[in-house]
Amino acid sequence: MTTRPLSPDEDALVRALPRLMYALPRAIDADMVREQQLPLIEWTALMRLSEAPRRRMRMGELATACELSLSGMTRIANVLERQGLIERVRSDEDARGWNAVITDAGLARLEQAWPTNLASVRRHLLDHLDGIDVARLARAIGNVALTD
Amino acid sequence: MTTRPLSPDEDALVRALPRLMYALPRAIDADMVREQQLPLIEWTALMRLSEAPRRRMRMGELATACELSLSGMTRIANVLERQGLIERVRSDEDARGWNAVITDAGLARLEQAWPTNLASVRRHLLDHLDGIDVARLARAIGNVALTD
């Protein structure tokens, strides 16, 4: 295992990391719950579904997209389904599989909550990234934590 | 609340965010547990203590530094104390307060686990940040999620 020491810059980043990993999701989630009664994870699931072809995704696919375990995804899907924001329909090409499909109510709810999410991400994150190449950063983050 | 739409770059960043907020901490923690039997949060606590004046911090201070609730910090401190990695001593200027003090064993454990943490952060994060101004990013992240 490589143990070349960190440069001072990298070291500073490592020390700042808990902010990003622990504080940021809590802060955004708190905004979403307070203003929209829609936790961040549920918002994320709706967002992924809304962008999927035919507004649907297999459960496993959705779990991955939400960075959630499959069992965790089942739980969230139950919550969303009980609220009528998604439906579950059997996959037509594999009878073991279920598709989560976002409903019209789900799309409406997503629309309604969108500005809160946007403002929250701005306030907690984007507003602090002056001078950072955001496009490059976004691309970089896409590759983060790929292997486990 | 401001709802100016996101630029495409910002939008890409927002969509990549779950990686950073959910997958990254899980990945690093998994490495720490697998190779060192020392969860990331415990490592973080030891690291903060090791750098504090007189190797000690008040519980509340430490909780903040670890981005943890006070009750959560109590729990972690109990675990570390049972392992002899920290001690609790009453604060001499406020009898309500406790100082968590890292022991020699704690320092040794931190040293021992350091390379794993370093390698993990490199592998999951730093290695993917080509072209990013890391110094600037570190400074920026320091300001993330300040308000709740």
Added chain:
DNA sequence: ATGGTAGTTGCTTCACGAAAGAAGTAATGT
């Protein structure tokens, strides 16, 4: 081809542990 069976996959249910928040306790300050 046809069917049997072994193994894999997709999802849910169950059992557990981690973290937050509320309520409680003890010491301070005014």
Added chain:
DNA sequence: ACATTACTTCTTTCGTGAAGCAACTACCAT
């Protein structure tokens, strides 16, 4: 004395991994 502060204990919620179940695939024997 009363309100506030520092921490712990208690309660509830959230998310994981393991176990369970149903359905699909692959392989072989006939």
